[in-house]
Amino acid sequence: MIKTSPGGGCIRAYIPFKANGAKSRLSKILNRKERQMLASLMLEDVLISLRSSRLDAITLLSTASDGITEIVKSHGIKCRIDDRDLNTAINSILKEDTDPVMIVMSDLPLLKSSEIDRxxxxxxxxxxxxxxxxxxNILLVRSPKSFHVDxxxxSLQDHLNIAKESGLSVRIYHSFLAAVDIDEATDLVELLIHSDGRASSYIRNLGFYLVENDGRVTVKREVENA
Amino acid sequence: MIKTSPGGGCIRAYIPFKANGAKSRLSKILNRKERQMLASLMLEDVLISLRSSRLDAITLLSTASDGITEIVKSHGIKCRIDDRDLNTAINSILKEDTDPVMIVMSDLPLLKSSEIDRxxxxxxxxxxxxxxxxxxNILLVRSPKSFHVDxxxxSLQDHLNIAKESGLSVRIYHSFLAAVDIDEATDLVELLIHSDGRASSYIRNLGFYLVENDGRVTVKREVENA
Structure with missing residues (x-):
């Protein structure tokens, strides 16, 4: 196993994933099944980037085992089921781990492996x-036991405060491709413009396309919720 | 003069600036005078970053001479007045110039010199x-005569198409700090979170602060349009 941490130790990424009811803010333009499919495909986009990065290991941290078996199998990653809220689940991992831990959100379909390596x-x-x-959106914690998440x-400000209280040094890495998370209809604009991955292809195939309105770009759907 | 272009030639940045009536989309939360001041301070933030970059020269491309005399003087930059629409004004520059030209929008208060150097x-x-x-938001054109803007x-897609038609190679540089332009109230969130420059200080001093609402961060003003 390649040691990627300057301080040594295997670096494992955890990707929190809401197995049910994800992406409710998109309910005006996508039905439940479509939202679930989009969430799964974004997760796959993230997994593809993470797997071609210099990370040592990847674990999917899912709220349930529904619908993730195939993804876990096909990407050859570990899976941990924890139905508690995000902070409790992550803080439980941080308490256990001694090697560096990276937490990567699952709704970052623009993410590239170069951002992870950076x-x-x-x-x-x-x-x-x-x-x-x-x-x-992405958090690298070199000494898990000395940090907790909120x-x-x-949360950027909260995490800066927590690091300061614990006397930990912090680097903020401003990355466009890691900054765009897909939560709302307007976020689909960035997905269609900057990605040709699985999630983007799916949204295109659902009939979404870019339109210009008074100099601003938005998305429209050919047949609304057909 | 330091030659910063791999192909040689002095690289000049042009910053288009709307001297009057800028930032109308912010009219719900800022009055005309405040919008004008914010626009000027964002321009100054951009100028400060550009001046500490490896650029050779800077020209402010303003629609009028109103209110820019002090800025031009204090930053020691050139000024070109052109009251025509943005595309006409820029394309006129591209036709004249033989050295590389960079066009930098004036409403990028998060921009750092490192992004320009990259x-x-x-x-x-x-x-x-x-x-x-x-x-x-930023456009570098190495051979101005072979390109035009739209x-x-x-416009990203339009510029990719124009480059393709002209047989020009293109690099898209995804930069968080160059991507955030301040057009709407929600953009002030990024300004307050990621900048401590002049524009950000001004907005803070006007009484704007960050609030969390259902997990999302927005801005509020202590005394609305007092």
Whole structure:
């Protein structure tokens, strides 16, 4: 196994995944089945990038085993089921682990392996790739036992505060491709413009396309919720 | 003068600036005078970054001379007044110039000099740092006479097409800090989170602050349009 951490130790990425009821903010333009499919395909896009990065190991952290068996099998990754809320599940992992841990959100279909490798190169105790709107889309924790997460709202600021309280050094890595998470209809604009992965192809095949309206780009669907 | 272009030639950045009536989409939360001040301060943030980059020269391309005299003087840059629409003004420059030209939008207060230097390192004929929503926030044109611009809506795609038709190589540089342009109220979230420059300080001093609402971060103002 290649040691990718400057401080040594195998680096494992955990990808939290909501197995049911994901992406409810897209319910105006996608039905439940479509939202579930989009979530799975975004997860696969993320997995493909992570697998071609210099990470040592990947674990899918899912709220349930529904619908993930094929993904886990085909990508040859580990799976951990934890139906508790995100913070409890992640903090439980951080308490157990001694090797560096990376937490990568599953709704980052623009992500490329080069972004992951860049994050691994930094030497700070904590590396954060923020999401738009103050989220923490990727988090690298070199010493898991000395940190805990608080994912909600402006979690970037919360994580900076937690690191400061614990005397940990922090690097904020501003990455466009890691910043775009797909939560709302307007986010599909970035998906269609900047990705040709599985999630983007699926959205295209559902009939979504880009339109310009008063100089702004939005998405439309050929046949609305047909 | 330091030659920063792999192909040689002095590289000049042009910053288009709307001297009057800028940022109308912010009219719900900022009055005309505040919008004008924000636009000027964002321009100054951009100028500060550009001046500490490896660029050779900077020209402010303004629609009028109103209110820019001090900025031009204090930053020691050139100024060109052109009251025609953006595309006509830029294409007129591209027809004249033989040395490489960079076009940098004036509403990118998160921009850092390192992003400009990174763009200058690429060897492609055209380098584009896209904005969110398909815009072209930074454009480097190595051979100005062989390219023309079409800024409106999904201009990233339009510029890719124009480059293709002209047989020019293109690099898309995905930069978070160059992608965030400040057009709408929600964009102020990124300004407050990721910048401590002049524009961000101004917005803070106007009483704007970050609030979390159902897990999402938005901005509020202490005293609305007081």
């Amino acid at each position: 994050i691994l190169e930094f030497e700070e105790d904590i590396v954060i790739a923020p999401g738009l709107g103050g989220g923490t 994912y909600h709202g402006n | 763009i200058l390192e690429f060897e492609e004929d055209i380098v584009i740092a896209p904005g969110l929503g398909g815009g072209t 800024y409106h809506g999904n």
